[in-house]
Structure formats: structure tokens, C-alpha cells
Amino acid sequence: MTERTLEVPCPHCGTVNRVPEARLASSPSCGRCHLWLFEGVAAPLDAALFEKVAMRGDLPVLVDFWAPWCAPCQAMAPDFQRAASTLEPRMRLAKVDTEAVPELGGRFGIRSIPTLVLLKAGREVARQSGAMSQAQIVAWARAQAGG
Structure with missing residues (x-):
């Protein structure tokens, strides 16, 4: 039986790394920039890194669309960061400052913030608007991702 290998984009440089599924939890690092692929925090993404990290790879990506002036976004930010330590390495968490x-907010039709968008293989599979606690984020993300 062959071990499944996953393509995991680096949240720092965008390089796609091939990681054996069994090694996901053993702190793999990027083959190019040598930084950890998972750090237990949500990765901030600009437009270029979004295309590399959120639209490619084999892991689901949970994106928090937010803005610095948004009080509910600021209130949810620590819970979203803590959710990353629970959901990684089975799911990537990322933040996009609208x-x-x-252009990313427009592309995804973000009408209110915070809005969470779950992507699988670059396609939106679920969306939730409004601030949530860490437990709510984790439960919602797992339910939407199928486990």
C-alpha cells in the first residue's frame, strides 16, 4: 500500500511541497524557504500568495475576510488564531484584509465582515458571516469540511 502524499503550499513563499500524509503533524518545513508549513496561526495573504496558498493544494483552506476598522473582526481575531492551532495541519487557516x-473581497462577493469562506481544491464549499467563538469556528469548519 502506497502512502498518500499531499500537495501543501507554503504560507510564506507559496511553494507547493509534497508531504506524506503521515508526516503532516510532524512539523514539516518548506523545501524552498525552510520555514514551517504549519505554525498554528492563520496566514495573512495578499493577492499573489492567496492564489498560491488558497487556490492550490490538497488541504481545505478556511479564509477569514476581515478589515482593520471592523470591531466584530477584531473581536473574533484571537479566536480565529486559536482555531488555527486546533484545525492545522488538516486544514489551512488564512486571513485576507479586504x-x-x-479585489479578493470583490471576487468572492464579500458583503459583510467578518466572513469565513471554506475552499476545497480552490472552490468555495461553504460560507459563514458574523463573528464566532473558537469553538464555533472549529465545529463549523469541521462540519463543512466533512470531518
Whole structure:
């Protein structure tokens, strides 16, 4: 039986790394920049890194669309960061500042923030608007991702 290998984009440089599924939890590092692929925090993404990290790879990606002036976004931010330590390495968590990268907010039709969008293989599979606690984020993400 052959071990399944996953393609995991680096949240720092965007390089796609091939990681044996059994090694996901053993702190794999990027073959190019040598930084850890999973750090237990949500990766901030600009437009270029979004294309590499959120739209490619074999892991589901949970994106928090937010803005610095948004009080509910600020209130949810620590819970989203803590959710990353629970959901990684089976799911990548990322943040997109809709003020800094408005084209992504427009592309995904973000009408209110915070909005969480779950992507699988670059396709949106679920969306939830409004602030949530860490437990709610984890439960919602797992339910939407299928486990």
C-alpha cells in the first residue's frame, strides 16, 4: 500500500511541497524557504500568495475576510488564531484584509465582515458571516469540511 502524499503550499513563499500524509503533524518545513508549513496561526495573504496558498493544494483552506476598522473582526481575531492551532495541519487557516486586498473581497462577493469562506481544491464549499467563538469556528469548519 502506497502512502498518500499531499500537495501543501507554503504560507510564506507559496511553494507547493509534497508531504506524506503521515508526516503532516510532524512539523514539516518548506523545501524552498525552510520555514514551517504549519505554525498554528492563520496566514495573512495578499493577492499573489492567496492564489498560491488558497487556490492550490490538497488541504481545505478556511479564509477569514476581515478589515482593520471592523470591531466584530477584531473581536473574533484571537479566536480565529486559536482555531488555527486546533484545525492545522488538516486544514489551512488564512486571513485576507479586504481593505488591503479589495479585489479578493470583490471576487468572492464579500458583503459583510467578518466572513469565513471554506475552499476545497480552490472552490468555495461553504460560507459563514458574523463573528464566532473558537469553538464555533472549529465545529463549523469541521462540519463543512466533512470531518
